[in-house]
Amino acid sequence: MREQDPDTRVSNFAEVPLGYTDEEARAEARRCLGCRTAPCVAACPVAVAIPEFVGQIAGGAFPAAARTIRRANALPAICGRVCPQEDQCEKACLLGKRGQPLAIGHLERFAADRERREGRVEPPARKPECGKRIAVVGSGPAGLTVASELAGAGCAVVVLEALHALGGVLTYGIPEFRLPKAIVKDEIAGLEALGMRFVRNFVVGRTETIDHLLKEDGFDAVFIGTGAGLPSFLGIPGENAVGVYSANEYLTRSNLMKAYRPDAATPILRSPRVVTVGGGNVAMDAARTARRLDTVQSIVVYRRGEAEMPARIEEVRHAKEEGVLLRTLCHPAAILEDEEGFVQGIRCLRVELGDRDASGRRRPVPIPDSAFTIECEIVIVAIGNRPNPLIPDTTPDILVSGRGTIVADPADGRTSRPRVYAGGDIVTGSATVIQAMGAGRAAARSILEDLGQPVQPRM
Amino acid sequence: MNGIRKKEVLAPDIVRLRLEAPRIAARREPGQFVILRRIDGSERIPLTIVDGNAEEGWIDLIIQMAGAGTMRLGRLEEGEGVLDLVGPLGKPSRIDRFGxxxxxxxxxxxxxxxxxxxxxxxxxxxxxxxxxxxxxxxxxxxxxxxxxxxxxxxxxxxxxxxxxxxxxxxxxxxxxxxxxxxxxxxxxxxxxxxxxxxxxxxxxxxxxxxxxxxxxxxxxxxxxxxxxxxxxxxxxxxxxxxxxxxxxxxxxxxxxxxxxxxxxxxxxxxxxxxxx
The missing domain is CATH 3.40.50.80 (Nucleotide-binding domain of ferredoxin-NADP reductase (FNR) module)
Incomplete structure (x- = not known):
């Protein structure tokens, strides 16, 4: 897929990949072998009927392709952009054995974008009202999926969002250049057309508790999809210096509060040298955002090797093209600050990789006396999150793991409390958008089951 | 939109706003705060709740017009409102019989x-x-x-x-x-x-x-x-x-x-x- 030139795109926040033309999409779609076993479908967390929609694109039946995707996936324009297809459908693609796998993600994105452009987003058929009321906590990928499945099945769904804007991580976390907010808005507007209601500025655990929703507000079930939670920090000296951000804060300032715009009311520090600590997609998002906010030298510091980075290969490639430098095998030991408390640099130790740890990755071992300093004015800590305590603390008897995540069966989303379900990062810890959507879909099925409602057969 | 029921100027740069907020009024406890956004594009401003009435569904906030955001809030008049209001946030104060x-x-x-x-x-x-x-x-x-x-x-x-x-x-x-x-x-x-x-x-x-x-x-x-x-x-x-x-x-x-x-x-x- 064609992309914005790296030198140009570091001075704007427009999307990097430009999308297929009709001809490009049809040409790519025609590469599909149409194999009967369809391993791609089995590898998709929400089981999109991939060969079917690809065939429709090949035949030029673009609106039909979009409808096919929507049967399984309520947010195709988003998933086409942010799913790690290389680890899922495209990894399973037989074409990949001998060359490039089919670009399923790009085709999904094409079908969804084309439908959007033509203004033909048709809400899927809705069943008659069943009289059940469901509260969905959080309007991120997990919550939106549950909500759309249940609304489609005829439930009255109310989505409660803590922030002033909907979309969860899609809105506050993923940058505009990777997922334009207009697309998130459109996808959500499409869901609203299904009849679900969105309530913003509602913090479950504070504004109301789960028990209140069930007992006083009369909801038949509650789904908890509150997401990643509180940012983790390194626990090294200097982390409270001025210029140290969690990736959550840096990205929220830029994405949710639009601090990248010159006239924004919310500030964000801009400076020539930024170090981002971490190796995931969020670290790439932060380092690439920094490049677009006047940073000349944007360095990603990661304690393992490049091969071990959890970020998508495409995101690492995009970051490198934009001039982001990777310093791997590098262990942050302290953030240095000047007399006024402003960040001056980050002190690191070199690392060698030792034995494999529980995750199967080789354990980083700092080398004694190998300390060196990277000078910078901003440090962004992108090493993940720990669960938000607001709901566990205010919901008696809900089972919580030692890590603070809510315990829910990954296969059905059921928690230790009847009528309370959970899915997404609040259950798994930091994971992907599509995994959260898969969890949402599973939870929606058990909610319907438990409420004695018919469950549609899985496609 | 949360409407302003009453505005009182306490000092040249300090105002008291009474805001329509039934849910927050019902739940708030001493020590808790809200965050508000005046209009789309405004920053999110945290303010501690000063008073409230659950029956009448309002909370009071006191605003010192110190920065651009609080100045704009302080210029709001009765009948106008704020776009976003979320709360009550934070842990309530520990209230005990201390002596x-x-x-x-x-x-x-x-x-x-x-x-x-x-x-x-x-x-x-x-x-x-x-x-x-x-x-x-x-x-x-x-x-x-x-x-x-x-x-x-x-x-x-x-x-x-x-x-x-x-x-x-x-x-x-x-x-x-x-x-x-x-x-x-x-x-x-x-x-x-x-x-x-x-x-x-x-x-x-x-x-x-x-x-x-x-x-x-x-x-x-x-x-x-x-x-x-x-x-x-x-x-x-x-x-x-x-x-x-x-x-x-x-x-x-x-x-x-x-x-x-x-x-x-x-x-x-x-x-x-x-x-x-």
Whole structure:
């Protein structure tokens, strides 16, 4: 897929990949072998009927392709952009054995974008009202999926969002250049057309508790999809210096509060040298955002090797093209600050990789006396999150793991409390958008089951 | 949209807004705060709830027009409203029957102090209030505190009302009389809370302060409001906003408060000059 030139795109926040033309999409779609076993479908967390929609694109039946995707996936324009297809459908693609796998993600994105452009987003058929009321906590990928499945099945769904804007991580976390907010808005507007209601500025655990929703507000079930939670920090000296951000804060300032715009009311520090600590997609998002906010030298510091980075290969490639430098095998030991408390640099130790740890990755071992300093004015800590305590603390008897995540069966989303379900990062810890959507879909099925409602057969 | 039912100008740059907020009014407890956004594009501003009425469905906020965002809020009139209002956020104050309680408030810090003082009084404590401001004109909530306190001392920097000096001077007076207290709550500008809580701490009075760090979401997401409390990283929005004053790393807190000083100055000037 064609992309914005790296030198140009570091001075704007427009999307990097430009999308297929009709001809490009049809040409790519025609590469599909149409194999009967369809391993791609089995590898998709929400089981999109991939060969079917690809065939429709090949035949030029673009609106039909979009409808096919929507049967399984309520947010195709988003998933086409942010799913790690290389680890899922495209990894399973037989074409990949001998060359490039089919670009399923790009085709999904094409079908969804084309439908959007033509203004033909048709809400899927809705069943008659069943009289059940469901509260969905959080309007991120997990919550939106549950909500759309249940609304489609005829439930009255109310989505409660803590922030002033909907979309969860899609809105506050993923940058505009990777997922334009207009697309998130459109996808959500499409869901609203299904009849679900969105309530913003509602913090479950504070504004109301789960028990209140069930007992006083009369909801038949509650789904908890509150997401990643509180940012983790390194626990090294200097982390409270001025210029140290969690990736959550840096990205929220830029994405949710639009601090990248010159006239924004919310500030964000801009400076020539930024170090981002971490190796995931969020670290790439932060380092690439920094490049677009006047940073000349944007360095990603990661304690393992490049091969071990959890970020998508495409995101690492995009970051490198934009001039982001990777310093791997590098262990942050302290953030240095000047007399006024402003960040001056980050002190690191070199690392060698030792034995494999529980995750199967080789354990980083700092080398004694190998300390060196990277000078910078901003440090962004992108090493993940720990669960938000607001709901566990205010919901008696809900089972919580030692890590603070809510315990829910990954296969059905059921928690230790009847009528309370959970899915997404609040259950798994930091994971992907599509995994959260898969969890949402599973939870929606058990909610319907438990409420004695018919469950549609899985496609 | 949350409508403004009533506006009262308390001082040249301090206003009290009564906002339509039935859910928050029903649930709020002393010490909790809200975050509001005036219009689309505005910043998110955290403010402690001063008062509220569950039956009538309103909460009161007191706003000091210090920066561009608060200036714009302060210019709102009755009948207008704010686009977004979320809360109640933060942990409620710890209210107990402590015995002899000391409530010390400076400037607009008196606003978050009022509901705490009220709850302490209702819990059966003996209440001593020390309240301070730059001058008589800027001293807020005097009548409310008078009605509540068992004893009260006012301090103004210019001596236009009560004792000339700071609330810390008023506290020194009490201390020199050999007065003893079982619990203190100190709320005001960060430098004042630091200075006063050092004095109360020296006399062994367990002292709580309410922090007002920079924050965005108020639900734990951003970590911008992190504070070093006893060597542990705490988030004021979910772990606070009240903490044991003796355990706070004040220097680090003060430094972080100033993160955007330059930006704030520019915003204030623009707002002052253009009136927008």
């Amino acid at each position: 002899r309680c000391l409530c010390i408030g400076g400037g607009v810090g008196l606003a978050p102090l009022l509901p705490i003082a009220r709850a302490l009084k209702a819990a059966g404590n003996h209440l001593t209030v020390l309240m301070g401001a730059r001058n008589r004109e800027r001293l807020i909530l005097l009548d409310e505190m008078r009605n509540l306190a068992d004893e009260i001392t006012v301090a103004t920097e210019d001596g236009s009302l009560g004792r000339r000096g700071f609330v810390s001077d008023a506290f020194r007076d009490l201390a020199s009389e050999g007065r003893r207290f079982d619990h203190a709550v100190v709320i005001g500008p960060a430098v004042m809370m630091k200075a006063v809580s050092e004095l109360t701490g020296r006399l062994g009075i367990p002292t709580t302060v309410s922090l007002n760090p920079i924050m965005i979401d108020g639900t734990g997401l951003c970590g911008g409001c992190r504070v070093d409390v006893g060597g542990e990283m705490k988030f004021a929005c979910v772990d606070g906003p009240e903490f044991d004053a003796a355990r706070i790393d004040w220097d680090s807190f003060l430094k972080r408060l100033g993160s955007y000083r330059e930006f704030e100055h520019r915003g204030r000037e623009k707002c002052r000059i253009t009136g927008r």
